[in-house]
Amino acid sequence: MKVKPLADRVMVKLEKNEAKTAGGIIIPDTAQEKTQSGVVVEVGDDAELIKVKAGQKVMYDKYAGTQVKIDGVDHLILKMSDIIAVVE
Numbered sequence: 498m499k500v501k502p503l504a505d506r507v508m509v510k511l512e513k514n515e516a517k518t519a520g521g522i523i524i525p526d527t528a529q530e531k532t533q534s535g536v537v538v539e540v541g542d543d544a545e546l547i548k549v550k551a552g553q554k555v556m557y558d559k560y561a562g563t564q565v566k567i568d569g570v571d572h573l574i575l576k577m578s579d580i581i582a583v584v585e
Contacts, residue, residue: 505546509535554584
């Protein structure tokens with residue numbers, strides 16, 4: 498399925514962080530903090546407001562956006578104003 502965000506929205510593929518303690522115990526997703534970074538997959542059509550492009554790794558506000566599942570993969574659709582940094 499192909500999804501294209503509108504206006505100043507950006508679609509980000511969420512990163513999966515496998516958390517493991519020093520003793521080797523794996524921490525389940527439900528006990529972990531919500532990830533706050535991901536890779537930009539698609540951008541909206543508002544070229545004036547959007548400052549990121551596909552393929553860039555970004556950080557975003559903790560409770561921002563709408564989570565969607567596309568072809569079994571978790572994505573987040575955010576407003577450009579919710580993106581706080583580009584990770585290089």
